[in-house]
Structures are given as structure tokens and as C-alpha cells.
Amino acid sequence: MxxxxxxxxxxxxxxxxxxxxxxxxxxxxxxxxxxxxxxxxxxxxxxxxxxxxxxxxxxxxxxxxxxxxxxxxxxxxxxxxxxxxxxxxxxxxxxxxxxxxxxxxxxxxxxxxxxxxxxxxxxxxxxxxxxxxxxxxxxxxxxxxxxxxxxxxxxxxxxxxxxxxxxxxxxxxxxxxxxxxxxxxxxxxxxxxxxxxxxxRGSVSVTVEAHTLGTDKHSGQFGGAAPDARTALIRALATLHDDAGDVVVPGLLREPWTGASYTQDEFRDLADVLPGVPLVGTGDLGSRIWSGPAITVIGFDAPPTTAPLNAVASSARAVLNLRVHPGQKAAEAGEALGAHLRAQRPFGIPLEVTVGEAGDxxxxxxxxxxxxxxxxxxxxxxxxxxxxxxxxxxxxxxxxxxxxxxxxxxxxxxxxxxxxxxxxxxxxxxxxxxxxxxxxxxxxxxxxxxxxxxxxxxxx
CATH class of the missing domain: 3.40.630.10 (Zn peptidases)
Structure with missing residues (x-):
């Protein structure tokens, strides 16, 4: 029974x-x-x-x-x-x-x-x-x-x-x-x-590299004309967001969020945002963190500030994490980010872009x-x-x-x-x-x- x-x-x-x-x-x-x-x-x-x-x-x-x-x-x-x-x-x-x-x-x-x-x-x-x-x-x-x-x-x-x-x-x-x-x-x-x-949200990893010189060169002798790979890469990364902090890469899906969300104060508290530091992006909070893309630089090759070098960098590399709208294929979004970066020519320098592991x-x-x-x-x-x-x-x-x-x-x-x-x-x-x-x-x-x-x- x-x-x-x-x-x-x-x-x-x-x-x-x-x-x-x-x-x-x-x-x-x-x-x-x-x-x-x-x-x-x-x-x-x-x-x-x-x-x-x-x-x-x-x-x-x-x-x-x-x-x-x-x-x-x-x-x-x-x-x-x-x-x-x-x-x-x-x-x-x-x-x-x-x-x-x-x-x-x-x-x-x-x-x-x-x-x-x-x-x-x-x-x-x-x-x-x-x-x-x-x-x-x-x-x-x-x-x-x-x-x-x-x-x-x-x-x-x-x-x-x-x-x-x-x-x-x-x-x-x-x-x-x-x-x-x-x-x-x-x-x-x-x-x-x-x-x-x-x-x-889905996730995809993208690696972007700049190569400019055969070897690093002394910044005093060559800086000002020799192309610094790190500066070029930083300039390219700056094209991913507008002045408000919204992602501006074409082809990435973002929609308004209509479910529950945090208040601005709740989110600041949960994210441990420091006093006086603004949140980035515009529009509803949910579309920024759940139903829209986010791009974060999660790795950047450079000497640590505790051991700086007076050198023009011959190469630079960054690894990006792209978070993707739940309804968009991660590989598709990764290729959109890759295409945007490949189109950049900071100071006329081409970039090498590799779209890595993607999870929908x-x-x-x-x-x-x-x-x-x-x-x-x-x-x-x-x-x-x-x-x-x-x-x-x-x-x-x-x-x-x-x-x-x-x-x-x-x-x-x-x-x-x-x-x-x-x-x-x-x-x-x-x-x-x-x-x-x-x-x-x-x-x-x-x-x-x-x-x-x-x-x-x-x-x-």
C-alpha cells in the first residue's frame, strides 16, 4: 500500500x-x-x-x-x-x-x-x-x-x-x-x-596578443617611436566598453531583465563596492549581470609593479572572460568578440585573437x-x-x-x-x-x- x-x-x-x-x-x-x-x-x-x-x-x-x-x-x-x-x-x-x-x-x-x-x-x-x-x-x-x-x-x-x-x-x-x-x-x-x-549566463575565453618588436628595447633609447605592445593592447581593450561601462561589441545579445533583482544598494553591498566608486553600465541591473554580456580582463602579461622594467614591450597578451546572455550560443558570442578585436588596429598594429573554450x-x-x-x-x-x-x-x-x-x-x-x-x-x-x-x-x-x-x- x-x-x-x-x-x-x-x-x-x-x-x-x-x-x-x-x-x-x-x-x-x-x-x-x-x-x-x-x-x-x-x-x-x-x-x-x-x-x-x-x-x-x-x-x-x-x-x-x-x-x-x-x-x-x-x-x-x-x-x-x-x-x-x-x-x-x-x-x-x-x-x-x-x-x-x-x-x-x-x-x-x-x-x-x-x-x-x-x-x-x-x-x-x-x-x-x-x-x-x-x-x-x-x-x-x-x-x-x-x-x-x-x-x-x-x-x-x-x-x-x-x-x-x-x-x-x-x-x-x-x-x-x-x-x-x-x-x-x-x-x-x-x-x-x-x-x-x-x-x-554562458561563458567563453578569448586571448588577444600584440607583437611589435623582435625583443624588448630600452624605453629611454627607443620609447616614443618604437611601438609598445602593452600600450597597443590596452588601447584595443578600451574599445570593448563605452564611457558608461556598457559593452559595445556588435553581435552580443542583451535584453531587459523582468524578474527579481537586487537594488543598487544591495548590489553595492554584495559586491563590496568601495564608497564613492560608481557601478558600471546603464539600464536595469538584471540586464547588466544576467541577461546581457560582461567582459572582464582576467589575465594580463606585464612585469609586477614591485619589479618594473624600463623597456618598450615587444609583446603583450591578455585573457578575457566573456559572459553571455543565457539564450545566445557562447561560441557565437566568442566569435563576435574575436571579430571586434581583430578589426582593431591600435596605432596600426594588428592583433592575434584566439577564441577558446565556450560553454553555453x-x-x-x-x-x-x-x-x-x-x-x-x-x-x-x-x-x-x-x-x-x-x-x-x-x-x-x-x-x-x-x-x-x-x-x-x-x-x-x-x-x-x-x-x-x-x-x-x-x-x-x-x-x-x-x-x-x-x-x-x-x-x-x-x-x-x-x-x-x-x-x-x-x-x-
């Missing part, structure tokens, strides 16, 4: 009862420096993997396997929980690896010694994304490991720095076959405002049955507040892979990682209330989508 469907109050009460234990789980998991990149030990990654598996097993999950591909140092966890016959399948994804802590001196407490204080958990990985592992396990516990949908849970160990796993959905789409997907690597625009993320963005399809189920679930979890939409300036490559591999599945992006969590920064923190409400939202979503996507009649 199928388990009875829990009502809203029952789900909320059970989530509240489970919260202290879930916080303990977040603390336990966040003590592990599970960084998946060169220069960091692999032991903590395996330890985090094992703790995540323990959390799922403690929640009642019995079927747990793994995916291990060439180039991966730790496996992706694949867990299955059967729902009632004919129930739709929901895939739920997040990750157990983290970014490095950075400078420990900038933290209020040691980054891998999580501190619970004033309704928060402070520590690296607490929000991104170990809280979401706890939320998934918590929602399974709410349903007593007998959810109203069939679950496939994917917990990755290489999300932050990438691996061969990103290609796996494209080569093995049946592994990810589902009616709906929840990507729990995001959260609300601000605490207390339920939010569904619908857009992720993601634009969710809204308005389907799973979408409306998620709207209802988030609104209920946050006491009836209306659900808003959000985009992200960053990329989550696995989402694009899921969308290409299983295009028919609706993709819903929500979780416990609110916009003030300081992910990838010092003093990353999780709000315990957001964790509890995410458990409620996840559990209610499974109930709502079970009704919205019931396939029993189709199979009868």
Missing part, C-alpha cells in the same frame, strides 16, 4: 523536527575540505563522498551506486528511491566538493571548523552546496523514504572545477531520464523571498506542470510569499548537459543557497531557516509534481 500524502502542516512540522539533526549533518560534512582541483589532497573528497552516502543511508535510501570516469578522482553518487507504480521520476542534483577557503585571515572563524551562531552555520561549503545535500536527505526523511515520486539523486564531486563527468549526460542520457529535474545548487535572491532561477548558458522553459508545482511548493514553504524568478551571472555546466541530454524534462533550480551566502568568499554562511524551508519546499514539490505528472492512467 502506498504511503498517504502528507499535508502542508505535517511536512512543515516534520522538517522543523528534523532541522537540528540536519544542521549537525551540514557541520559534519562542512568540516571536510573536499576541494577537487590540482594541489589539494584527494582523501577529503573520498571522506565527503562517504559522509554524503551515510546521510542518504540514514535517511532510508538503500539503492546507492556510483559513476567513476577517467580523470575523476572521486565518484559521483547515484541514489534511487522508488515511488508508487506509475509515479513520475524526479532527478535531484547537487555536489559535495567545494572551492578552496582562500586567505584564512579574512574569515571570522577557521573555514573548515563550521560555527553555528545566531541561526547561521559559518564555514566553507555550508551553503555551496552541502546544505542542499542535507535538504535532499531531509526531504527523504520527511516522507519516511517512501516519496510520492521516484527519485534519482545525483551528488557530484567535481562541480567546482569540472571533470569528464560533465560530458556523461550527453553520452549516457538514459542514466538521467526523468520527468522533472531539481538542480539544488542555487537559492533565493534574498532570504525569505522564494525564488526559481531560470537563467544561467541555460534558459529554463517556464509554465509547465512541474514549474507550477515548484511555484506552489516554494510559496507554501515561505508562508504564502509570491515566487519570483532570478538568473545567475555564473555558469553551472552540468545544467546545460542535462538540458541537452534530456530536453523534455523540466528543469527547476532552487535550494538553500540564498544570495547573501558569500559563496566562494570568506565567511560563507547558511541560514538555518532557509535550510528548513528548503526541506519543506522539496518535500511539497515531490507531492505536487506527483499529482501534476501522474502517469498511472497512461500506463493502465
Amino acid at each position: 502506498d504511503a498517504p500524502l502528507l499535508d502542508d502542516a505535517g511536512i512543515a512540522a516534520e522538517a522543523a523536527r528534523l532541522t537540528p539533526g540536519l544542521v549537525d549533518d551540514v557541520v559534519r560534512l562542512s568540516r571536510i575540505p573536499s576541494v577537487a582541483t590540482d594541489g589539494f589532497p584527494v582523501g577529503p573528497l573520498h571522506e565527503a563522498h562517504d559522509v554524503a552516502v551515510d546521510m542518504l543511508r540514514a535517511a532510508g535510501v538503500q539503492e546507492i551506486s556510483q559513476i567513476m570516469l577517467d580523470g575523476m578522482t572521486t565518484p559521483t553518487i547515484v541514489a534511487d528511491v522508488a515511488g508508487p507504480p506509475g509515479a513520475p521520476t524526479v532527478l535531484v542534483y547537487t555536489h559535495y566538493d567545494v572551492v578552496p577557503a582562500g586567505d584564512d585571515a579574512l574569515w571570522s572563524s577557521p573555514p573548515f571548523e563550521p560555527v553555528v551562531v545566531d541561526g547561521t552555520v559559518v564555514g566553507r561549503g555550508t551553503a555551496d552546496s552541502k546544505a542542499n545535500i542535507a535538504a535532499i536527505a531531509g526531504a527523504i526523511r520527511v516522507w519516511g523514504a517512501r516519496p510520492p515520486v521516484t527519485l534519482r539523486i545525483i551528488l557530484e564531486g567535481h562541480e567546482e572545477f569540472g571533470s569528464s563527468y560533465e560530458l556523461h549526460p550527453l553520452t549516457s542520457p538514459d542514466t538521467y531520464r526523468a520527468d522533472a529535474m531539481v538542480i539544488a545548487d542555487v537559492g533565493n535572491v534574498r532570504p525569505g523571498q522564494p525564488t526559481l532561477t531560470i537563467g544561467l 548558458g541555460f534558459l529554463a522553459k517556464t509554465g509547465g506542470p512541474a514549474w507550477h508545482a515548484a511555484e506552489r511548493a516554494l510559496s507554501i514553504a515561505w508562508d504564502g510569499a509570491p515566487v519570483d524568478t532570478l538568473a545567475m551571472g555564473g555558469s553551472i555546466p552540468i545544467v546545460m548537459a542535462f538540458d541537452e541530454a534530456v530536453p523534455q524534462a523540466e528543469k527547476l533550480l532552487f535550494g538553500a543557497t540564498d544570495g547573501y551566502c558569500n559563496i566562494h568568499a570568506p565567511n560563507e554562511r547558511l541560514l538555518i531557516d532557509e535550510l528548513t524551508r528548503t526541506v519543506v519546499a522539496m518535500a511539497i514539490f515531490w507531492r505536487e509534481v506527483a499529482t501534476a505528472l501522474d502517469t498511472t492512467d497512461e500506463e493502465a
Whole structure:
């Protein structure tokens, strides 16, 4: 006999009862420096993997396997929980690896010694994304490991720095076959405002070089007539933006943003903009950071100011990061930037331009049955507040892979990682209330989508 469907109050009460234990789980998991990149030990990654598996097993999950591909140092966890016959399948994804802590001196407490204080958990990985592992396990516990949908849970160990796993959905789409997907690597625009993320900008790398002399030459003897490669390159880079800071490269898509956004003051605070320094660009803030392009110089070859050289540079090179509107192909945008730079002739000097790795963005399809189920679930979890939409300036490559591999599945992006969590920064923190409400939202979503996507009649 199928388990009875829990009502809203029952789900909320059970989530509240489970919260202290879930916080303990977040603390336990966040003590592990599970960084998946060169220069960091692999032991903590395996330890985090094992703790995540323990959390799922403690929640009642019995079927747990793994995916291990060439180039991966730790496996992706694949867990299955059967729902009632004919129930739709929901895939739920997040990750157990983290970014490095950075400078420990900038933290209020040691980054891998999580501190619970004033309704928060402070520590690296607490929000991104170990809280979401706890939320998934918590929602399974709410349903007593007998959810109203069939679950496939994917917990990755290489999300932050990438691996061969990103290609796996494209080569093995049946592994990810589902009616709906929840990507729990995001959260609300601000605490207390339920939010569904619908857009992720794409990204492409572009390298531009100037070559002017056979070798560097003394600036006193030759400066003034010998062409300095760095000056030429700086002049070319200055053509990418107008005086207000808007990107002016032809062919890059920008549209107004109509969903939730930050106020100017909120954004200044979140970005840590110094007093008296203006924001760049014009128009609505969302179109500048989510539905429009951004070009950042992320590398420039030059002597450091601590060791300057009195020389005319014979060559110069810069690496640019271009963030792309979610609906524009990243390679297309990269070629537009490349064409613009190749057309520049600073002081008559030609430039060499290489368009590098490109990753497409993601634009969710809204308005389907799973979408409306998620709207209802988030609104209920946050006491009836209306659900808003959000985009992200960053990329989550696995989402694009899921969308290409299983295009028919609706993709819903929500979780416990609110916009003030300081992910990838010092003093990353999780709000315990957001964790509890995410458990409620996840559990209610499974109930709502079970009704919205019931396939029993189709199979009868």
C-alpha cells in the first residue's frame, strides 16, 4: 500500500523536527575540505563522498551506486528511491566538493571548523552546496523514504572545477531520464523571498596578443617611436566598453531583465563596492549581470609593479572572460568578440585573437506542470510569499548537459543557497531557516509534481 500524502502542516512540522539533526549533518560534512582541483589532497573528497552516502543511508535510501570516469578522482553518487507504480521520476542534483577557503585571515572563524551562531552555520561549503545535500536527505526523511515520486539523486564531486563527468549526460542520457529535474545548487535572491532561477549566463575565453618588436628595447633609447605592445593592447581593450561601462561589441545579445533583482544598494553591498566608486553600465541591473554580456580582463602579461622594467614591450597578451546572455550560443558570442578585436588596429598594429573554450548558458522553459508545482511548493514553504524568478551571472555546466541530454524534462533550480551566502568568499554562511524551508519546499514539490505528472492512467 502506498504511503498517504502528507499535508502542508505535517511536512512543515516534520522538517522543523528534523532541522537540528540536519544542521549537525551540514557541520559534519562542512568540516571536510573536499576541494577537487590540482594541489589539494584527494582523501577529503573520498571522506565527503562517504559522509554524503551515510546521510542518504540514514535517511532510508538503500539503492546507492556510483559513476567513476577517467580523470575523476572521486565518484559521483547515484541514489534511487522508488515511488508508487506509475509515479513520475524526479532527478535531484547537487555536489559535495567545494572551492578552496582562500586567505584564512579574512574569515571570522577557521573555514573548515563550521560555527553555528545566531541561526547561521559559518564555514566553507555550508551553503555551496552541502546544505542542499542535507535538504535532499531531509526531504527523504520527511516522507519516511517512501516519496510520492521516484527519485534519482545525483551528488557530484567535481562541480567546482569540472571533470569528464560533465560530458556523461550527453553520452549516457538514459542514466538521467526523468520527468522533472531539481538542480539544488542555487537559492533565493534574498532570504525569505522564494525564488526559481531560470537563467544561467554562458561563458567563453578569448586571448588577444600584440607583437611589435623582435625583443624588448630600452624605453629611454627607443620609447616614443618604437611601438609598445602593452600600450597597443590596452588601447584595443578600451574599445570593448563605452564611457558608461556598457559593452559595445556588435553581435552580443542583451535584453531587459523582468524578474527579481537586487537594488543598487544591495548590489553595492554584495559586491563590496568601495564608497564613492560608481557601478558600471546603464539600464536595469538584471540586464547588466544576467541577461546581457560582461567582459572582464582576467589575465594580463606585464612585469609586477614591485619589479618594473624600463623597456618598450615587444609583446603583450591578455585573457578575457566573456559572459553571455543565457539564450545566445557562447561560441557565437566568442566569435563576435574575436571579430571586434581583430578589426582593431591600435596605432596600426594588428592583433592575434584566439577564441577558446565556450560553454553555453541555460534558459529554463517556464509554465509547465512541474514549474507550477515548484511555484506552489516554494510559496507554501515561505508562508504564502509570491515566487519570483532570478538568473545567475555564473555558469553551472552540468545544467546545460542535462538540458541537452534530456530536453523534455523540466528543469527547476532552487535550494538553500540564498544570495547573501558569500559563496566562494570568506565567511560563507547558511541560514538555518532557509535550510528548513528548503526541506519543506522539496518535500511539497515531490507531492505536487506527483499529482501534476501522474502517469498511472497512461500506463493502465
